[in-house]
Amino acid sequence: xxxxxxxxxxxxxxxxxxxxxxxxxxxxxxxxxxxxxxxxxxxxxxxxxxxxxxxxxxxxxxxxxxxxxxxxxxxxxxxxxxxxxxxxxxxxxxxxxxxxxxxxxxxxxxxxxxxxxxxxxxxxxxxxxxxxxxxxxxxxxxxxxxxxxxxxxxxxxxxxxxxxxxxxxxxxxxxxxxxxxxxxxxxxxxxxxxxxxxxxxxxxxxxxxxxxxxxxxxxxxxxxxxxxxxxxxxxxxxxxxxxxxxxxxxxxxxxxxxxxxxxxxxxxxxxxxxxxxxxxxxxxxxx
Numbered sequence: 320x321x322x323x324x325x326x327x328x329x330x331x332x333x334x335x336x337x338x339x340x341x342x343x344x345x346x347x348x349x350x351x352x353x354x355x356x357x358x359x360x361x362x363x364x365x366x367x368x369x370x371x372x373x374x375x376x377x378x379x380x381x382x383x384x385x386x387x388x389x390x391x392x393x394x395x396x397x398x399x400x401x402x403x404x405x406x407x408x409x410x411x412x413x414x415x416x417x418x419x420x421x422x423x424x425x426x427x428x429x430x431x432x433x434x435x436x437x438x439x440x441x442x443x444x445x446x447x448x449x450x451x452x453x454x455x456x457x458x459x460x461x462x463x464x465x466x467x468x469x470x471x472x473x474x475x476x477x478x479x480x481x482x483x484x485x486x487x488x489x490x491x492x493x494x495x496x497x498x499x500x501x502x503x504x505x506x507x508x509x510x511x512x513x514x515x516x517x518x519x520x521x522x523x524x525x526x527x528x529x530x531x532x533x534x535x536x537x538x539x540x541x542x543x544x545x546x547x548x549x550x551x552x553x554x555x556x557x558x559x560x561x562x563x564x565x566x567x568x569x570x571x572x573x574x575x576x577x578x579x580x581x582x583x584x585x586x587x588x589x590x591x592x593x594x595x596x597x598x599x600x601x602x603x604x605x606x
Contacts, residue, residue: 320342320344320346320347320348320349320364321348321349321350321351322338322342322348322349322350322351322352322356323351323352324336324352324353326338328340331354334354334355335354335355335356335357335373335375336352336354336355336356336357337356337357337358337359338356338357338358338359339359339360340358340359340360341358341360341361341362341363341378342358342360342361342362342363343361343362343363343364344363344364344365344366345364345365345366346364346365346366347364347366347367347368347369347384348362348364348366348367348368348369348382349369349370350368350369350370350371350372350374351370351371352370352371352372353371353372354372355372355373355374355375355390355391356370356372356373356374356375357375357376357377358374358375358376358377358378359377360376360377360378361376361377361378361379361380361381361396362374362376362378362379362380362381362394363379363380363381363382364381364382364383364384365383366382366383366384367382367383367384367385367386367387367402368380368382368384368385368386368387369385369386369387369388370387370388370389370390371389372388372389372390373388373389373390373391373392373393373408374386374388374390374391374392374393375391375392375393375394376393376394376395376396377395378394378395378396379394379395379396379397379398379399379414380392380394380396380397380398380399381397381398381399381400382399382400382401382402383401384400384401384402385400385401385402385403385404385405385420386398386400386402386403386404386405387403387404387405387406388405388406388407388408389407390406390407390408391406391407391408391409391410391411391426392404392406392408392409392410392411393409393410393411393412394411394412394413394414395412395413395414396412396413396414397412397414397415397416397417397432398410398412398414398415398416398417399415399416399417399418400417400418400419400420401419402418402419402420403418403419403420403421403422403423403438404416404418404420404421404422404423404436405421405422405423405424406423406424406425406426407425408424408425408426409424409425409426409427409428409429409442409444410422410424410426410427410428410429411427411428411429411430412429412430412431412432413431413432414430414431414432415430415431415432415433415434415435415450416428416430416432416433416434416435417433417434417435417436418435418436418437418438419436419437420436420437420438421436421437421438421439421440421441421456422434422436422438422439422440422441423439423440423441423442424441424442424443424444425443426442426443426444427442427443427444427445427446427447427462428440428442428445428446428447429445429446429447429448430447430448430449430450431449432448432449432450433448433449433450433451433452433453433468434446434448434450434451434452434453434466435451435452435453435454436453436454436455436456437455438454438455438456439454439455439456439457439458439459439474440452440454440457440458440459440472441457441458441459441460442459442460442461442462443461444460444461444462445460445461445462445463445464445465445480446458446460446463446464446465447463447464447465447466448465448466448467448468449467450466450467450468451466451467451468451469451470451471451486452464452466452468452469452470452471452484453469453470453471453472454471454472454473454474455472455473456472456473456474457472457473457474457475457476457477457492458470458472458475458476458477459475459476459477459478460477460478460479461478461479462478462479462480463478463479463480463481463482463483463498464476464478464481464482464483465481465482465483465484466483466484466485466486467485468484468485468486469484469485469486469487469488469489469504470482470484470486470487470488470489470502471487471488471489471490472489472490472491472492473491474490474491474492475490475491475492475493475494475495475510476488476490476493476494476495477493477494477495477496478495478496478497479497480496480497480498481496481497481498481499481500481501481518482494482496482499482500482501483499483500483501483502484501484502484503484504485503486502486503486504487502487503487504487505487506487507487524488500488502488504488505488506488507489505489506489507489508490507490508490509490510491509492508492509492510493508493509493510493511493512493513493528494506494508494511494512494513494528495511495512495513495514496513496514496515496518497515498514498515498517498518499514499515499518499519499520499521500512500514500518500520500521500534501520501521501522502521502522502523503523503543504522504523504524504543505522505523505524505525505526505527506520506522506525506526506527507525507526507527507528508527508528508529509528509529510528510529510530511528511529511530511531511532511533512526512528512531512532512533512557513531513532513533513534514533514534514535514563515534515535516534516535516562517535517536518534518535518536519534519535519536519537519538519539519563519566520534520538520539520540520563521538521539521542522539522540522541522542523541523542523543524540524541524543524548524552524553525540525541525551525552525553525554525555525556526538526540526554526555526556526557526568527554527555527556527557528556528557528558529557529558530557530558530559531557531558531559531560531561532555532557532558532559532560532561532563533560533561533562533563534562534563535562535563536563536564537563537564537565537566538555538563538564538565538566538567538568539566539567539568540553540554540555540565540567540568540569541553541554541567541568542567550569553567553568553569554568554569554571555568555569555570555571556571556573557570557571557572557573558572558573558574559572559574560572
């Protein structure tokens with residue numbers, strides 16, 4: 320299905336086109352308009368949805384394939400795609416945003432529910448959800464990342480400003496913020512955790528990373544107020560603390576990978592013996 324200026328029922332306003340009702344097709348939906356489109360009902364496609372400009376729906380927006388717009392994508396309900404979701408502007412919904420592929424916006428990504436992608440979630444500005452934010456790959460924002468629930472990524476989590484979650488923050492790789500990192504639950508990274516040099520880190524429970532931990536000011540671990548905190552709940556486990564002050568918590572340094580490597584020196588005879596070479600027959604050639 321194609322929607323252009325000749326589409327039946329389309330009304331032109333000052334800055335956009337309006338369609339009163341729902342738009343539904345079992346095929347791909349192509350929106351070829353010189354301004355944005357506002358549909359008072361829902362938009363649903365059996366294939367993909369692609370628009371030159373912006374898309375806004377009074378209901379939900381759903382596609383079996385991908386959803387792509389040169390401008391913004393906005394829905395009062397949810398936004399769901401069987402492929403990726405990509406907008407040149409921002410992506411905003413009163414409900415949740417879900418993609419089997421990745422979610423990418425040149426502006427911000429904001430949801431009244433949760434944001435979830437099998438791939439990555441990336442915004443030029445900020446990423447914000449009333450619920451949780453979860454990506455199979457990475458989560459990245461030019462400004463901040465904030466969720467009322469947890470924040471989880473199979474890869475890294477990175478923000479130019481702060482990272483804040485009402486629940487836990489967990490990354491398979493690293494967690495890095497230009498300013499502070501704050502979680503109501505635990506904070507865990509498969510690699511390093513790094514906050515800004517003029518900021519700190521706060522966690523309701525433990526903080527864990529495999530390699531280095533660094534921040535500019537203070538760190539608080541195990542500050543949860545709704546249960547009795549045990550030592551394990553306030554333990555800070557890292558390979559090595561690079562910078563910052565532990566204001567509250569128990570620091571446990573396991574040693575960085577570099578420190579675990581033992582450097583040994585061997586003589587020429589020992590090297591030859593290890594390689595099974597007769598040292599008398601060994602010749603050294605200079606280039």
